[in-house]
Amino acid sequence: MSALLELTNITKTYPGVIANENISLSVTKGEIVALLGENGAGKSTLVKAVFGLVRPDSGEIRIKGDLISAGDTAAAIEHGVGMVHQHFQLVPVMSVTENIILGDEPRKGIFIDKKKAREEVVALSKRYGLEVDPDAIVEDLPVGMQQRIEILKALRKDVDLLILDEPTAVLTPQEIEELLGVIKNLASAGVGVLFITHKLREVMAVADRVVVLRNGKTAGATTPKETNEEGLAQLMVGRNVVLQVDKSDAVKQGIVLSIRDLQANDDRKHTAVDGFSLDVHAGEIMGIAGVEGNGQRELVEAICGMRPRLMGSVLVDGLETPDMQPHKVHRMGISHIPEDREKHGLVASYSIEDNLVLNQFDQPPFANGWIRNSNALEQNANTLVEEFDIRTPSIKTTAGALSGGNKQKVVVARELSQNTKVVVAAQPTRGVDVGSIEFIHKQLVSARDHGAAVLLVSAELDEILSLSDRIAVMFGGKIVAILDGKDADRAKIGRMMAGLAS
Ligand SMILES: Nc1ncnc2c1ncn2[C@@H]1O[C@H](COP(=O)(O)OP(=O)(O)OP(=O)(O)O)[C@@H](O)[C@H]1O
Ligand SMILES: [Mg+2]
Structure with missing residues (x-):
């Protein structure tokens, strides 16, 4: 039997980069193939070529034996290919239902049959166990929920080949388990799956085969049976990667960040942060553990001056920071690695050089009054x-041309290079490869060791456990417990995160 997908010698160049160089790969019916590689290795480029979104310079794409012309998305869809993109393609102002049916709406005469559309979405969501609110407006939803909508949209038409480009980067551990279950079920029903992820545990759990790209070329292929997480990391990065965080004990100093009785709403005007108080000391990493949607996002935004504080205050070194003035809050010493780098972290049309100084472009040494200092800007960019x-x-x-993980690295580089008193890091390693996770973790520990107060918010419990000196468990907009990082127990925190007493 011929393969479902057969790629032969795919090559694609961009100005200054060979994104894909003579890559060959196949996926058969019912097979789950994991595509791994460092940030910028060429994974998204390759799968976009399959879906017709990128036109390869040379090489051959065959789906179910048929030759597909370069850049022919319609042919890919006709041949049963569905794709979940790394970056959301949803229309923010439209509802969940409208987004899922977009482009192929059920109709009654010339009008869209709204009732039928809604029923279809409810049925789809039940069928795959991916819960969504069909009437919610997409821009009001957290990224994890938006990802679910993308997945449902891709599954709406029966697909033979499903391409998933980092679908789990923004999901909670629970949601990841569910999605992996969905993927396995699809494969047992005969669907071929091409799955990109940076999480090696997921690869070990579901992949039949693993293909690794490095610098645009195939670096190797293996199976979960033949290797382990360390082996995969080594194959990806080409060196030994330390998956554990190596850090000394915290040398805790005075309180730098003080959050007092903070209250804030979510976008739907419901209470999300509900009387939250916390002190973070210089020289410590305070982790916030919690199931996504318990007010973490709103907490971070309220601290950083991006969301109204209805009550309470946020102090840096005893000085009250202003409400809704992110620039001033930053100047007072709070740097921020935002969870949604596309929306808050970067300006896609600006150069990397400019993105690396977004908050300081009008400050010395980067500017003297109105005059830009190009040398200082270039030197800063080259160093970082x-x-x-x-x-x-x-x-x-431009930042927009970078691969997903490299965008994140630009934001992290900018925020950690400024020696601020406080670092608020929200999902700092989302979407970055194992080698870079190791690096970003080291940088956060080093910021701590240089005396910064680090507030770490992460949906990855492992990340919280391995980095935090103290852990605050957040549930329903409040802190339910503060634990010492050393004797924190995974199961106990898990129960607290679910709102159960310890
Ligand atoms: N539209 C574009 N214009 C210019 N260069 C691009 C463009 N898209 C991708 N590239 C470059 O091609 C290379 C491969 O990028 P790609 O997005 O395929 O990487 P990736 O493996 O998906 O990485 P990540 O894990 O970070 O998502 C990178 O060097 C990237 O900068
Ligand atoms: Mg990518």
Whole structure:
């Protein structure tokens, strides 16, 4: 039997980069193939070529034996290919139902049959066990929920080949389990799956085969039976990666960040942060553990001056920071690695060089009054690109042209390079490869060791456990317990996160 998908010698170049170089790969019916590689290795480019969104310079794409012309998305869809993109393609102002049916709406005469559409979405969501509110407006929803909508949209038409480009990056552990279950069920029903992820545990759990890309080329292939997480990391990065965080005991100093009785609403005007008080000391990493949707996002935004504080205050070194003035809050010493880098972290049309100084572009040494200091800007960019291993052809490249993980590295580099008193890091390693996770973790520990107060918010319990000196468990907008990082127990925290007494 011929393969479901057969790629032969795919090559694609961009100015200054060979994104894909002679890559060959196949997926058969019912097979789950994991595609791994560092940030910028060429994974998204390759799967976009399959879906017709990228036109390869050369090479052959066959689906179910038929030759597909380069850039022919319609042919890919006709041949049963469904794709979940790394970056959301949803229309923010439309409802969940409208987004899922977009482009192929059920009709009654010339009108969209809204009732039928809604029923279809409810049925779809039940069938795959991915719960969504069909009437919610997409822009009001957290990223994890938006990801679910993308997945349902891709599954709406029966597909033979499902391509998932980092679908789990923004999901909670619970949601990931569910999605992996959905993927396995689809495969047993005969669907071929091409699955991109940076989470090696997921690869070990579901993949039949693993293909690794490095610098645009195939670096190797293996199976979960033949290897383990360390082996996969080694194959991806080409060196030994330490998956554990190596850190000394915290040298805790005075209180720097003080959050007092903070209250804030979510976008639907419901209470999300409900009388939250916490002190973070210089020289410690305070982790916030919690199931997504318990007010973490709103907490971070309220601290950073991006969401109204209805009550309470946020102090840095005893000085009250202003409400709704992110720029001033930043100037007072709070840097922020935002969870949604596309929306808050970067300006896609600006160069990497400019993105690396977004909050300081009008400050010395980068500007003297109204005059830009190009030398200082270039020097800053070159140093950070080197230090944070941002893979780009040039510092003048626009941020929008970077691969997903490299965008994240730009944000992290900017925020950690400023020696601020407080670092608020929300999902700092979302979407970055194992080698870079290791690096970002080291940087957070080093910020701590240089005396910063680090507030770490992460949906990855493992990340919280391995980095935090103290852990605050958040549930229903409040802190339910504060534990010492050393004797924190995974199961106990899990129960607290679910709102159960310890
Ligand atoms: N539209 C574009 N214009 C210019 N360069 C691009 C474009 N898209 C991708 N590239 C470059 O091609 C290379 C491969 O990018 P790609 O997005 O395929 O990486 P990836 O493996 O998906 O990485 P990540 O894990 O970070 O998502 C990168 O060097 C990237 O900068
Ligand atoms: Mg990618």
